[in-house]
Amino acid sequence: MRGPHNILRLIRTAATFERTGALGVVLDAMNAPISIRIVTRVFGWPMRWLGYKGDPEMPPVTRALTALGPAYIKFGQVLSTRPDMVGDDLALQLRVLQDKLPPFARDVAKATVEEELGQPADEIFSEFSEPVAAASIAQVHKARLVSSGEEVAVKVLRPGIERAFRKDIDAFYFAAWSIELLSPSSRRLMPQVVIEHFDHMVTGELDLRSEASAASEFAENTAGDANFQVPLADWEFSGKRVMTLDWADGLPLGDNAALDAAGHNRTALGERVLQLFLSHALRDGYFHADMHQGNLKVAANGDIIAYDFGIMGRIDEYTRRVYAEILIGFIQRDYKRVAVVHFEAGYVPADRDVDEFAQALRAVGEPIFGMDASQISMGRLFQYLFEVTERFGMETRTELILLQRTMVVVEGVARSLDPHLNIWEVAHPVVEDYIKTNLGPRAILRDLAKTARVLARFGPELPKLAEAALMQQTAQQPLPASPSRRHAAMYILLGAGIAGAGFMLSALLGA
Incomplete structure (x- = not known):
């Protein structure tokens, strides 16, 4: 961690925002008080010449973020989906960051293809277009395979990214x-x-082999999802810095005028985007974690097409159940249930009062449910929930960071399609269906069957494990040893009993 270098980088960040005029736009979007505006001007003006100039043809904030580099561009992409937070004008400016950044030359892309795949691009592709989309990390070309004549999309990393x-x-x-x-x-x-x-x-996003693998897994998981498409990768012509996928045509999900002209129902599309995300996260535990408008298109038949699988999220089954219970608790305004789930999951320290926490959660939920549908926001919920959990000593749950961030982005996408979309009503059936499928009696039987299968695999080892446990207990507690022996024997018998019951349950469930 190079201190001086990084200090200069952060100073230049502030100076770039000042020099490009972005600082004033951000302060206006945040409705910053006059005191903050004065302080930032007093300290920002003398440093402005340390900042990057950027492209003067771009709007101020877009200009600043593109000048600062790809990580800042990623941040801008997230904000572009939240007009409710940054305002419609700024969100529209930032949308340029999704797939309309300045491209690099086609010849550079073809040279990267040759270097990565070991043969000239012209021997692989009979056609290779100018860039059709350029984002923070890579750009995409439309091409045609020499071998099959199929149209494909070729994604190439930016030089030096x-x-x-x-x-x-x-x-x-x-x-x-x-x-x-x-x-x-x-x-x-x-x-x-x-x-x-x-x-x-x-x-992970900088290795396109990982993205190709993610696209393959995501396509398998979602094969049965109606009105949803995932382009497949061509492994023969993919590598670390180049990826070739099926070509899929569609209208950008962020172009409302084009969607209206084509006769698409934007309200239905907004609902579908939100429900697809929740279904993937809860049902599969594997979700597209970069679902901004630049990565989503609408096919002529109304299907939603997903692109760019560089950032995918994965959550385990236990965390999915916790998350679903928290969501359904808020949807049903059952704040005691939400509080208990937080305590059971260990999210809140056990020495805190569960009823007091439930009361604090009520103060989070009730104002939101009293709002007009156009004002109900997951982003606002997370903001209020953050303030409450801080009071109760809850630590940041790293396994939920990406999930919550993506939820906010997806909500922004849905809201951009229909500002009056009721987020809770759309989410309710998906979450409720997951609860019924995964937290009912049948789910308990499945869990027992899984546990039994694991124990059964250790069947041949049980005598040795029992002997080791008994010897350890005898060495630690020579007198009296019999209770420990009895406990060990009980554990072994319990394990064997569960294993036997599990085999019967497996048969009954068809597992």
């Missing part, structure tokens, strides 16, 4: 370390762990 990201992330690590040092109360939020999580995501 790995080094650029590394520089930004180093500065973010330094900022997180500084925050923890200067503000001990922030340590419960684990800023450095959050950056580490982001670092891991970005590292």
Whole structure:
């Protein structure tokens, strides 16, 4: 962690926002008080010449973020989906960051293809277009395979992108370390762990082989989802810096005028996007974690097409059940249930009062449910929930960071299609169906069957495990040893009983 280098990077960040005029736009969007505006101007003006100039043809905020580099662009992409937070004008400006950034030359892309795949691009592709989309990490070309004549999309990483990201992330690590040092109360939020999580995501996104694998798994999981398409990767013509996928035509999900002209129902599309995300997260535990408008299109038949699988989220079955119970508790306004789930999952320290926590959660939920449908927001819920959990000593749950962030982005996408969409009503049937399927009696039987199968695999080892346990207990407690022996024997018999019951349950369930 190079201190001086990172300090300069953060100073230049502030200076770039000042120099490009972005700082004033951000302060206006935040309705910043006059005191904040005065302080930022007093300190920002003398440093403005340390900032990057950027492209003067771009709007101020877009200009600043593109000048600062890919990590900042990623941040802007998230904000572009939240007009309720940054305003319609700024959200529209930031949408350029999703897939309309300045491209690099086609010849550079073809040279990357040759270097990565070991043969000239013209021997693989009979056609290779100019860039059709350019984002923060890579750009896409439309091409045609020599071998089959099929149209494909060829994704190529930007030159030097790995080094650029590394520089930004180093500065973010330094900022997180500084925050923890200067503000001990922030340590419960684990800023450095959050950056580490982001670092891991970005590292995966910079290896297109990982993205091809993610696309393959995602396609398998969602094969039965109606009105949803995932382009498949061609492994023969994919590598670390190049990926070839099926070509899929569609209208950008962020172009409302084009969607209206084509006769698509934007309200239905907004509902579908939100329900697809919740279904993938809860049902599969594997979800697209970068679902902004630039990565979603609408086919002529109304299908939603997903692109760009560089950032995918994965949550285990237990966490999915906890998350679903929290959501359904808020939807049903059962705040005691939400509180109990937090305690059972260990999210809130056990020495806190569950009824007091439930009352605090009521103060979070009730104002939101009293709002007009257009004002109900998952983002607002998470903001209020954050304030409450801080009071009760809840630490940041790293396994939920990506899930919650994506939920906010998806909500923004749905809201951009229909500002009056009632998020809770749309989410309710998906979450309720998951609860019925995974938390009822049949789910308990399935869990017992899984446990039994695991125990059964250790069947041949049980005598040795029992002997080792008895010998350890005898060595530690020579007198009296019999209770420990009895306990060990009970555990072994219990395990054997569960295993036997499990085999019967497996047969009954068809597992």
